[in-house]
Amino acid sequence: AAIVEHSFEVKNLTGRKLCNEQVITAVNGSLPGPTIRVREGDILIVHVYNKSPYNLTIHWHGIFQKLSGWADGPNMITQCPIMPGNKYTYKFKVINQEGTLWWHAHVSTLRATVYGALIIRPRSGQRYPFPKPDREVPILLGEWWNANVIDLENQALATGNAPANSDAYTINGRPGDLYNCSQNQIYKLKVEKGKTYLLRIINAALNNQLFFKIANHKMTVVAVDAAYTTPYVTDVVVTGPGMTTDILLTADQPVGSYYMAASPYASAPGVPFNNSTTRAILAYEGSTAATPIMPLMPATNDTPTAHKFYSNLTGLAGGPHWVPVPRHIDEHMFITVGLGLEACGTNATCQGPNQQRFSASMNNHSFQQPTSLSMLQAFFFNVAGIYTPNFPDKPPVKFDYTNTNLSNNASLLFAPKATSVKVLKYNSTVQIVLQNTALLAVENHPIHLHGFNFHVLAQGFGNYDPVNSPKKFNLVNPQERNTIGVPVGGWAVIRFRANNPGVWFMHCHLDVHLPWGLATAFVVKNGPTPGSTLPPPPADLPKC
Ligand code: C2O
Numbered sequence: 250a251a252i253v254e255h256s257f258e259v260k261n262l263t264g265r266k267l268c269n270e271q272v273i274t275a276v277n278g279s280l281p282g283p284t285i286r287v288r289e290g291d292i293l294i295v296h297v298y299n300k301s302p303y304n305l306t307i308h309w310h311g312i313f314q315k316l317s318g319w320a321d322g323p324n325m326i327t328q329c330p331i332m333p334g335n336k337y338t339y340k341f342k343v344i345n346q347e348g349t350l351w352w353h354a355h356v357s358t359l360r361a362t363v364y365g366a367l368i369i370r371p372r373s374g375q376r377y378p379f380p381k382p383d384r385e386v387p388i389l390l391g392e393w394w395n396a397n398v399i400d401l402e403n404q405a406l407a408t409g410n411a412p413a414n415s416d417a418y419t420i421n422g423r424p425g426d427l428y429n430c431s432q433n434q435i436y437k438l439k440v441e442k443g444k445t446y447l448l449r450i451i452n453a454a455l456n457n458q459l460f461f462k463i464a465n466h467k468m469t470v471v472a473v474d475a476a477y478t479t480p481y482v483t484d485v486v487v488t489g490p491g492m493t494t495d496i497l498l499t500a501d502q503p504v505g506s507y508y509m510a511a512s513p514y515a516s517a518p519g520v521p522f523n524n525s526t527t528r529a530i531l532a533y534e535g536s537t538a539a540t541p542i543m544p545l546m547p548a549t550n551d552t553p554t555a556h557k558f559y560s561n562l563t564g565l566a567g568g569p570h571w572v573p574v575p576r577h578i579d580e581h582m583f584i585t586v587g588l589g590l591e592a593c594g595t596n597a598t599c600q601g602p603n604q605q606r607f608s609a610s611m612n613n614h615s616f617q618q619p620t621s622l623s624m625l626q627a628f629f630f631n632v633a634g635i636y637t638p639n640f641p642d643k644p645p646v647k648f649d650y651t652n653t654n655l656s657n658n659a660s661l662l663f664a665p666k667a668t669s670v671k672v673l674k675y676n677s678t679v680q681i682v683l684q685n686t687a688l689l690a691v692e693n694h695p696i697h698l699h700g701f702n703f704h705v706l707a708q709g710f711g712n713y714d715p716v717n718s719p720k721k722f723n724l725v726n727p728q729e730r731n732t733i734g735v736p737v738g739g740w741a742v743i744r745f746r747a748n749n750p751g752v753w754f755m756h757c758h759l760d761v762h763l764p765w766g767l768a769t770a771f772v773v774k775n776g777p778t779p780g781s782t783l784p785p786p787p788a789d790l791p792k793c
Contacts, residue, residue, distance in 0.1 A: 259300060266395075268429050281421065289370070304331070308322035308353055308354070314699075320339040326623060349369075352365055382445045384447070408600040425528040428525070459511045473730055484544075505541075506533065516555070588609045589615070607765055608664065613646075616770075624752045628751070636670050638672045696733050697755065698755045701753065709741075719742075750774060754770050
């Protein structure tokens with residue numbers, strides 16, 4: 250195992266896209282930021298210098314952070330932000346996981362431009378559980394605004410309205426030739442006939458799920474969220490913000506030129522979204538084609554295609570780092586996830602629905618970020634008053650699962666604000682039914698859990714049915730993930746073992762749903778041994 254060290258200099262710079270100049274915040278002057286490559290078992294050290302005018306934290310999305318919760322990064326959950334002019338060194342061991350993860354800013358909306366790939370290859374001497382690809386290529390899907398994203402978010406939060414849609418989607422930072430002034434801003438991947446490529450697809454978009462296709466080519470999914478899958482052949486990948494999908498692509502078509510494209514999957518009718526397509530070029534060596542072939546993209550509301558892809562994936566049982574599904578469950582939770590409303594404050598110019606503001610909740614608690622101390626510091630130093638241990642195991646209303654539409658229960662529309670957590674014993678096993686609500690809108694919510702992978706036992710539409718839904722549970726080879734798209738107007742069941750002490754955030758990875766409150770956290774207590782106890786914070790942990 251090695252020590253891999255990086256320096257991130259985070260600064261504002263002027264980017265030029267879509268006929269516009271825009272000040273953005275970027276790492277080491279590039280968008281996407283630097284790709285980090287480690288092998289499983291390595292120690293990663295990243296020195297982050299905040300030379301931007303904003304508060305900053307960096308999150309290593311999907312990394313287990315075993316006994317290193319101080320490096321996880323969500324603002325005010327595991328650390329106070331790195332203030333302008335300051336630095337913080339993230340240090341952690343990358344262990345028991347392989348594949349594609351990513352890193353991104355985890356404060357306000359900065360992750361629009363502060364993100365990059367984090368690639369974990371097997372230890373030297375170890376192999377992939379699939380034929381070795383000839384080349385590996387990160388494919389980062391993002392969004393671009395012709396405006397300052399921090400200003401946009403502040404406006405949205407001040408008015409209670411939804412933030413403006415992005416102006417473009419991007420592949421490796423480039424919008425592609427369907428957008429104005431972007432003829433040459435297109436990513437090109439050169440391939441050789443007969444060779445196989447491992448594409449590491451990351452959805453770094455803020456507010457949109459995406460379809461991804463390559464004209465005339467099949468893709469074989471071999472991992473999601475840095476957990477291996479049973480190889481799954483498909484002509485379309487569906488990916489929600491936060492998710493990663495590793496695919497093998499063999500250049501087995503006639504020598505030529507093909508578009509790879511990403512377009513939105515907008516699960517909810519009526520919710521505004523950027524309806525445009527970004528594309529890149531897959532160019533065979535020796536191709537003389539003038540115009541690449543374009544794939545036919547699914548309709549933006551093609552939920553059957555999304556559901557088929559998401560629910561057909563299975564884990565590679567017995568493969569590297571495979572963890573069997575826990576059979577005994579200590580904690581049964583049923584958590585509603587969805588949007589709601591909040592009364593407008595006195596001086597707010599309310600522009601949300603019905604002269605109210607957008608809000609969101611889990612089990613009728615709308616998560617509020619603490620302001621004076623991070624939750625992990627409060628946990629470690631036993632400081633009271635930062636969070637309360639009363640996040641409920643169930644929503645506060647009774648449902649008749651067979652008759653009523655749970656998701657419409659109006660008593661969940663106005664959720665009070667709380668910084669509540671669920672406290673878990675070290676090593677306890679947790680099963681969570683995630684149930685979408687339909688109070689204001691139905692939508693597929695990509696729910697992300699920090700610090701753990703979970704098994705996805707089943708997912709479906711409508712209300713979870715305690716009698717029939719468990720019959721669908723896959724306890725043999727379910728997919729393991731860190732982000733699950735809870736089907737629009739539906740449910741998903743996940744299970745994990747809380748074997749890592751600390752404070753672990755769980756939230757919707759649609760960016761704006763986080764400040765609206767679609768979040769909660771797990772506080773996992775220390776175990777009985779030094780190997781199960783969170784060590785003290787590093788000396789340079791930022792102060793509030
Ligand atoms: Cu990728 Cu809490 O986030």
